[in-house]
Amino acid sequence: MKALVVILDTLRRDYLEPYGASWVRTPSIARLAERSVVCDNHWVGSLPCMPARRELMTGRHNFLERGWGPLEPFDDVLPEQLRRREGKRPVFSHLITDHYHYFYLGGEGHNNSFSTWQFERGQEGDVWISRVDLPALPEAIGRLKARPQNALNRLAQREEHEFSGPRCVEHCRRWLDDNGAADDWLVQLELFDPHEPFYVVRQYLDLYGDRRRATRSTPPRRAVPSCRPRRRARATTPATSSTTWPPTLARRGRSGTTRSRHASATSCAPSSAGSPRPRSIGPASACDGPAVVRGRQARSYDEPARSSRPVRARPALALAAEHLRSLPADRRPLVPLAV
Numbered sequence: 001m002k003a004l005v006v007i008l009d010t011l012r013r014d015y016l017e018p019y020g021a022s023w024v025r026t027p028s029i030a031r032l033a034e035r036s037v038v039c040d041n042h043w044v045g046s047l048p049c050m051p052a053r054r055e056l057m058t059g060r061h062n063f064l065e066r067g068w069g070p071l072e073p074f075d076d077v078l079p080e081q082l083r084r085r086e087g088k089r090p091v092f093s094h095l096i097t098d099h100y101h102y103f104y105l106g107g108e109g110h111n112n113s114f115s116t117w118q119f120e121r122g123q124e125g126d127v128w129i130s131r132v133d134l135p136a137l138p139e140a141i142g143r144l145k146a147r148p149q150n151a152l153n154r155l156a157q158r159e160e161h162e163f164s165g166p167r168c169v170e171h172c173r174r175w176l177d178d179n180g181a182a183d184d185w186l187v188q189l190e191l192f193d194p195h196e197p198f199y200v201v202r203q204y205l206d207l208y209g210d211r212r213r214a215t216r217s218t219p220p221r222r223a224v225p226s227c228r229p230r231r232r233a234r235a236t237t238p239a240t241s242s243t244t245w246p247p248t249l250a251r252r253g254r255s256g257t258t259r260s261r262h263a264s265a266t267s268c269a270p271s272s273a274g275s276p277r278p279r280s281i282g283p284a285s286a287c288d289g290p291a292v293v294r295g296r297q298a299r300s301y302d303e304p305a306r307s308s309r310p311v312r313a314r315p316a317l318a319l320a321a322e323h324l325r326s327l328p329a330d331r332r333p334l335v336p337l338a339v
Contacts, residue, residue, distance in 0.1 A: 001082075001091055002183065004176075007056075007190040009049065009099065025207060049099070050107040057110065071109030079113045082186060089184050094118070096172050097190040098164035100126035114188070118171050122153045122164040123192040129156050144197060154199050165191045 015024045018033035019040075045055050050069065051062035057077040071077060082091035095117035101107035103119060111117045121128040129152035137145045144151040157163045161170075172189045179185060 001185070002180075003186045004172075005186065005188045007053075007188065009190075009192050009195045011194070023208075049101050050110075053110060057113070068106060070107055071113070075109075077110075077113045079115070079186070083115075091184045091186055092182075093186045093188070094175060095188050095190070096120075096168050096175070097188075097192075098123050098168050099190055099192045100124065118168075118175075120164040120167045120171070122157055124153070124195070124197070125149050126153060128153055150197065154197070157199075158201075160201050160203075163193075165193045 013019045015021050015026075017024070017026045017030040018038050044052065046052055046062040048068060051067070054060070054062045054069075054071060054075070057071065057079075058075045060075075079091075079093040082093060085091065093114045093116075095111055095114040097111075097117070098120040100119075100121070100123050102110050111119070125147065127149060129149070131152060134148050134152075137148070137151055139145075141151055141154070144154060160166055168189060168191055172187065175187065
């Protein structure tokens with residue numbers, strides 16, 4: 001058995017020549033496709049970096065069980081299976097990658113299953129280039145200026161042979177020269193590119209007529225959601241009764257804005273016309289009329305008042321119950337409190 005597995009991060013099918021792309025140039029992949037079986041009905045299970053790689057290593061759909069994470073202790077991975085072939089020679093496995101997620105908390109465990117591995121440093125936020133005092137970063141570096149580690153890694157890779165991806169390919173070429181004549185081996189060559197921040201040398205920008213600076217990285221414009229506080233929600237009720245309708249209570253969140261909670265609590269005070277008028281229940285509001293709080297477990301009003309505690313983003317029922325307990329006994333409503 002001799003197997004070479006090549007993995008490239010963040011490829012798009014419609015940007016590859018074997019799948020019909022006409023303006024993106026992928027000559028190496030096109031040459032490989034001419035000598036290979038091209039799959040045209042492949043569906044990915046879990047798309048992000050480490051979930052997808054766990055699927056490749058185990059054959060399990062990652063997102064059916066959990067989110068982003070490392071290999072689990074119970075995972076039976078491909079290199080381990082190849083090493084314990086019954087009645088046959090164990091398969092030697094080697095990993096070559098610049099994908100730094102393998103070596104950081106949350107993605108670990110993959111490289112340790114291989115017989116040997118080679119890690120080329122320098123991608124994205126890999127803590128590779130070490131500087132106590134950051135150098136002055138040029139404006140042309142764009143949004144990388146807010147990510148100093150990423151910028152330091154990019155500035156250390158100016159020529160194509162200095163990039164971590166080409167270094168991985170060169171290491172793979174040397175490994176095949178040294179071990180190609182042997183049998184029973186698996187090599188996984190994995191490249192982080194093409195992955196943001198899409199940092200390339202000038203010759204590849206010139207292929208597409210891109211006249212911007214080679215280090216420029218400008219994010220697309222996106223709509224920014226408004227941060228203005230929303231109006232406090234008001235409960236509404238029919239004028240006939242104050243005990244038969246499900247009220248809505250506004251509660252205050254951490255940022256000072258208000259959120260609306262459904263069918264939790266309300267307080268009513270008589271208006272000048274004698275009909276009940278809904279109010280939002282809170283520590284600073286008054287309650288001159290009956291109140292309704294719906295829930296599952298009944299509690300008494302004999303617990304000590306806690307109105308001096310700061311108000312936080314808590315469930316509406318708890319907020320209403322605390323306010324009612326802070327009222328004098330002669331002003332508490334006669335309706336049983338259920339929370």
